[in-house]
Amino acid sequence: MSEHKDFYPEIEPYDSGMxxxxxxxxIYYEQVxxxxxxxxxxxxxxxxxxxxxxxxxxxxxxxYRVVLFDQRGAGRSLPHASEPTADMSVNxxxxxxxxxxxxxxxxxxxxxxxxxxxxxxxLALAYAQTHPERVTELVLRGIFTLRKSEIDWFYQxxxxxxxxEIWQEYLDAIPVGERDDLVAAYHRRLNDPDPAVHxxxxxxxxxxxSATVRLYPDAQDIAATRADKKWSVAFxxxxxxxxxxxxxxxxxxxxxxxxxxxxxxxxxxQGRYDMCTPARTAWDLYQQMPHAEFVIVPDAGHASGEPxxxxxxxxxxxxxxxx
Numbered sequence: 001m002s003e004h005k006d007f008y009p010e011i012e013p014y015d016s017g018m019x020x021x022x023x024x025x026x027i028y029y030e031q032v033x034x035x036x037x038x039x040x041x042x043x044x045x046x047x048x049x050x051x052x053x054x055x056x057x058x059x060x061x062x063x064y065r066v067v068l069f070d071q072r073g074a075g076r077s078l079p080h081a082s083e084p085t086a087d088m089s090v091n092x093x094x095x096x097x098x099x100x101x102x103x104x105x106x107x108x109x110x111x112x113x114x115x116x117x118x119x120x121x122x123l124a125l126a127y128a129q130t131h132p133e134r135v136t137e138l139v140l141r142g143i144f145t146l147r148k149s150e151i152d153w154f155y156q157x158x159x160x161x162x163x164x165e166i167w168q169e170y171l172d173a174i175p176v177g178e179r180d181d182l183v184a185a186y187h188r189r190l191n192d193p194d195p196a197v198h199x200x201x202x203x204x205x206x207x208x209x210s211a212t213v214r215l216y217p218d219a220q221d222i223a224a225t226r227a228d229k230k231w232s233v234a235f236x237x238x239x240x241x242x243x244x245x246x247x248x249x250x251x252x253x254x255x256x257x258x259x260x261x262x263x264x265x266x267x268x269x270q271g272r273y274d275m276c277t278p279a280r281t282a283w284d285l286y287q288q289m290p291h292a293e294f295v296i297v298p299d300a301g302h303a304s305g306e307p308x309x310x311x312x313x314x315x316x317x318x319x320x321x322x323x
Contacts, residue, residue: 006311027077042059048236074235117142122144125138271308273299274302275302
């Protein structure tokens, strides 16, 4: 077993700002590390998540120029998706792919490493397949491609076989007569203008995810999700919007087209006991990308901060730091 790798020290941005990308959207971005270092763009999960301070710490700050940003409607980007008036029609995978290019051009970066986990792996694959000439390497974790089987597993009842007592709270937010299609039922509630309707739905959706992402659940994180209703509503509303529309992909598109990335050095990191994005999807991707390094972490779930996953990701960025 390789030596354990821990986060690089905490670091503050040397640059941050808001970038207008069209459609009335402003994207928050920040840069950390070495301004003259190897460029990497770090894509957060969700969709609807946010760039955290720990995401800055997967990279050697002496060797990397790390760019992070909050995707449309999320985090510090505006307008925030928790507002019932937020226009979700201008928040799609292909809007985000375009936003990544606008950020790259704004910062004067010719090409960069793309690092992303969970939904971040989805977006990384979509971006790389659209702009392969802009990608120097891919570091992917907890692979998610929005195939129907993947959505059904986690949001329509598959994972309930592992987490029945946690699933019950997610299920209880939807009346018995509307449970044939839970994603659609949540969509109606999350987009209801009445806070008495959309807030409990947002909390139930987001708590389900917070409670199941780690091999050992983090009670503090679950409590924080339950308490931060604004964040939970935005997170749930964006995720549900993407999942209801299948990411605006053809079924199986990202895996079918992954052979186009054969010239891009890639590391795929997957937790063995990942209940959000089970290992089958990572394996299916690897079959189309046999040049990749495929890492199964034997004692981990889905979360990037779990020790084995964190170590594997940092080993990957260290390996690519000198390229």
